[in-house]
Amino acid sequence: xxxxxxxxxxxxxxxxxxxxxxxxxxxxxxxxxxxxxxxxxxxxxxxxxxxxxxxxxxxxxxxxxxxxxxxxxxxxxxxxxxxxxxxxxxxxxxxxxxxxxxxxxxxxxxxxxxxxxxxxxxxxxxxxxxxxxxxxxxxxxxxxxxxxxxxxxxxxxxxxxxxxxxxxxxxxxxxxxxxxxxxxxxxxxxxxxxxxxxxxxxxxxxxxxxxxxxxxxxxxxxxxxxxxxxxxxxxxxxxxxxxxxxxxxxxxxxxxxxxxxxxxxxxxxxxxxxxxxxxxxxxxxxxxxxxxxxxxxxxxxxxxxxx
Amino acid sequence: xxxxxxxxxxxxxxxxxxxxxxxxxxxxxxxxxxxxxxxxxxxxxxxxxxxxxxxxxxxxxxxxxxxxx
Numbered sequence: 001x002x003x004x005x006x007x008x009x010x011x012x013x014x015x016x017x018x019x020x021x022x023x024x025x026x027x028x029x030x031x032x033x034x035x036x037x038x039x040x041x042x043x044x045x046x047x048x049x050x051x052x053x054x055x056x057x058x059x060x061x062x063x064x065x066x067x068x069x070x071x072x073x074x075x076x077x078x079x080x081x082x083x084x085x086x087x088x089x090x091x092x093x094x095x096x097x098x099x100x101x102x103x104x105x106x107x108x109x110x111x112x113x114x115x116x117x118x119x120x121x122x123x124x125x126x127x128x129x130x131x132x133x134x135x136x137x138x139x140x141x142x143x144x145x146x147x148x149x150x151x152x153x154x155x156x157x158x159x160x161x162x163x164x165x166x167x168x169x170x171x172x173x174x175x176x177x178x179x180x181x182x183x184x185x186x187x188x189x190x191x192x193x194x195x196x197x198x199x200x201x202x203x204x205x206x207x208x209x210x211x212x213x214x215x216x217x218x219x220x221x222x223x224x225x226x227x228x229x230x231x232x233x234x235x236x237x238x239x240x241x242x243x244x245x246x247x248x249x250x251x252x253x254x255x256x257x258x259x260x261x262x263x264x265x266x267x268x269x270x271x272x273x274x275x276x277x278x279x280x281x282x283x284x285x286x287x288x289x290x291x292x293x294x295x296x297x298x299x300x301x302x303x304x305x306x307x
Numbered sequence: 308x309x310x311x312x313x314x315x316x317x318x319x320x321x322x323x324x325x326x327x328x329x330x331x332x333x334x335x336x337x338x339x340x341x342x343x344x345x346x347x348x349x350x351x352x353x354x355x356x357x358x359x360x361x362x363x364x365x366x367x368x369x370x371x372x373x374x375x376x
Contacts, residue, residue: 096329295315 004251007270008071008108013053013190015118015253016064016074018082018104023244025059026089026099028237029140036088037141038155042182044080048073051187056125057085057141059235060244063122065109067190072303078104087160093237105249110263112191113255119189120207123147127215129245133226134212139233146186147204150197153184 008014020026027033037057045052051067062085068074086099109115126138136144145151159178166173192200219226251267254260281288281301292298315321327333334340 098328295317297313 003103004267005271005274006071006075006106007267008068008074008106009266010070011067011190013065013067013109013115013118014074014106015109015122016066016078016104016106017061017249018078019061019101020059021098021101022240023060023101024240025235025237026093026095027057027062027085027140028059028093028232028235029057029138030092030233031139033089033092034139034141035156036092036158037085038153038184039157039180039182040081040084040088040155041141042153042155042184043084043157043180044077045184046182047080048077050074050077052184053187053189054119054122054143054147055141056122056138056143058125058129058131058138059140059232059237060241063125065115065118065122065189067187070303070305072305074106075303078106088158089237095238107249108252108263110252110254110259111256114253114259115189115191117255118253120211123204123207124211124215127211127226128218130215130219130222130224131227131232132229133215133219134208135215136208137229139229143184143186144204144208146184148201148208150201153186154181155184156180157182 027037034057041052041055044050049069050073051069053065053067055064056062066074066077068077082100082104090096090099109118123135123144125135125142126132127135132138135142136148138144141155143153146153157180159180163173163178166178188195188200192203195203215226252260252263254263289298334344
């Protein structure tokens with residue numbers, strides 16, 4: 001089945017999922033990797049101005065809750081994050097070539113109730129799987145402390161291109177010579193914009209408490225004992241879980257059928273317009289090809305942003 | 308460094324190399340796999356024009372890395 005078209009209407013909230021190759025623990029946290037991933041996210045936000053509401057990086061996958069200005073901005077942001085996380089995690093974990101399973105998946109969150117549910121889902125990571133007793137204990141990149149206490153989210157970005165060029169020139173380089181620190185700015189969900197910072201933190205603390213209580217009850221019911229942080233950090237990043245709990249991605253996150261149907265109608269109109277455009281493009285293909293030398297593959301078209 | 312543009316002048320002879328992920332022996336031969344790969348090449352040749360392919364060497368470098376494994 002082909003991938004759905006990237007339909008991100010203006011002012012949309014989207015949830016992003018990106019998974020490691022074969023579900024391996026290639027993002028297994030370490031203090032160094034956590035610092036670097038936070039630096040990459042901070043640098044990407046600085047470059048592309050992304051509105052970030054929440055994120056979490058487990059060992060096998062990552063989630064973001066974002067409000068992109070457009071599908072084009074989202075693509076640039078995610079391309080930067082995924083490419084650089086793959087290079088850095090691959091370097092630290094001695095993993096060559098591809099690190100991600102496939103392109104990230106973005107799903108629009110269509111209403112307020114669904115937005116709260118998706119935020120809760122992201123915050124619940126590590127506790128809901130029974131990995132740790134409390135989601136706040138996860139040693140990898142996450143935003144729980146920032147949301148519940150206002151803690152700073154700061155990481156280090158290493159400019160490997162400049163480092164490489166300096167080495168090419170025969171210069172002696174130091175590990176932190178090409179490092180820059182970046183702070184990640186989290187924005188409240190659109191539906192929480194009217195509340196104060198203190199009210200939002202109290203809300204997030206309440207949600208985190210509920211998540212922990214549910215995790216405790218689930219662990220008891222399933223007879224599972226959460227791991228320790230030390231055990232998580234000691235896992236082999238090349239290994240993969242015996243089983244992975246994956247369900248088909250929903251088309252849209254909506255809290256009721258009518259909202260979902262309304263989104264599907266808009267998507268269908270978008271697909272129809274896209275197909276009509278593709279047909280017109282094919283009709284003019286000869287004209288476009290003639291702009292290039294014979295036997296050349298012309299470049300793909302850029303994102304169609306408003307003028 | 309970006310990849311060079313694919314410049315293949317008319318009537319060129321080209322050598323193709325394609326490697327497995329991390330150099331793993333994912334193309335380790337077996338009678339079944341050999342038969343299937345030959346079938347895929349044959350189907351591709353049928354689909355995309357045998358007349359334009361002067362010769363198939365049948366050699367995929369991924370199956371014979373420098374170590375000789």
